[in-house]
Amino acid sequence: MYTVPDQFNTAAGIETLASLASATFAGMERLAALNLNTARTLMEQGADTSRALLAAGDAQALLSLQGKLAKTDAEKAADYSRKVYEIANQTREALSKVVESQVSELNTNLGMQLDQAVKTAPAGSDLALNTLRSALSAANSAYDSINKAARQAGELAEANLVVATKFALMQGKKAA
Numbered sequence: 496m497y498t499v500p501d502q503f504n505t506a507a508g509i510e511t512l513a514s515l516a517s518a519t520f521a522g523m524e525r526l527a528a529l530n531l532n533t534a535r536t537l538m539e540q541g542a543d544t545s546r547a548l549l550a551a552g553d554a555q556a557l558l559s560l561q562g563k564l565a566k567t568d569a570e571k572a573a574d575y576s577r578k579v580y581e582i583a584n585q586t587r588e589a590l591s592k593v594v595e596s597q598v599s600e601l602n603t604n605l606g607m608q609l610d611q612a613v614k615t616a617p618a619g620s621d622l623a624l625n626t627l628r629s630a631l632s633a634a635n636s637a638y639d640s641i642n643k644a645a646r647q648a649g650e651l652a653e654a655n656l657v658v659a660t661k662f663a664l665m666q667g668k669k670a671a
Contacts, residue, residue: 514593522586529578573660580656584649591642598638605631 544564551557609631613624 511593511597515590518586518589518593521589522582525582525585526579529575529582533575576656577660580653584653587649595642602631602635 547560548557551560609624609628616624
């Protein structure tokens, strides 16, 4: 009779799901906190800006104030974008670690199952088992390629964010 291998143990699956959920919720918590703090800061700054606009006595003071506001707004937008990206990237890394761990464990278990199958397989089944090994190897190579492409895309996004931040800051300085 065939027994269910340990890798299909329900408790391990629940632990994996709990790890994924924990990492996801941690990222969501940090993003919610960032958004709440940003909203609070924007409300306070809006009130300060309104007071400053009301206190400006002439057109020159208004133009000067507008330049300062444009610069600080660009800096704040760039800072907010950077923080959102950091949160998203850290959450992605945490989720990737869980997934990579599970893929590694699955590959190990499949390799052991194939080794066991080789020992108990009837004569002439070598071709089928070698085909399974080749398919497993091809799937691992595809996974590695996809993982590498995802990392490169993340690095490209990070580089683009740095360029966009610098551009926004330069535009803010020009407006000032």
